[in-house]
Amino acid sequence: MARKPKKVTLASLKRTAPKWPGLTCISIDKVIGRLEKSVEKKKVLQKKQLKEMTKRLENLRSANESLRESGIYWYEKLKLLLKNR
Numbered sequence: 001m002a003r004k005p006k007k008v009t010l011a012s013l014k015r016t017a018p019k020w021p022g023l024t025c026i027s028i029d030k031v032i033g034r035l036e037k038s039v040e041k042k043k044v045l046q047k048k049q050l051k052e053m054t055k056r057l058e059n060l061r062s063a064n065e066s067l068r069e070s071g072i073y074w075y076e077k078l079k080l081l082l083k084n085r
Contacts, residue, residue, distance in 0.1 A: 013077055018070045021063035027056045 031053050038045050
């Protein structure tokens with residue numbers, strides 16, 4: 001006797017889904033603020049400040065990559081579900 005296909009639930013899909021990154025707007029605002037201050041005061045960006053901003057931007061790059069992976073994951077899952085309807 002053929003087995004019934006396992007029922008797919010939202011909870012089961014979420015368990016295997018990539019994790020969502022945290023909010024990134026604060027980091028973006030801080031980098032913009034630092035750059036604006038430097039321009040207003042006509043100051044040269046210090047190496048330490050550059051390193052800090054680079055770190056924040058690299059974190060944003062990682063968050064963006066996580067969002068992209070998550071979007072691909074959910075798109076593929078939805079495509080599969082709709083195909084098996």
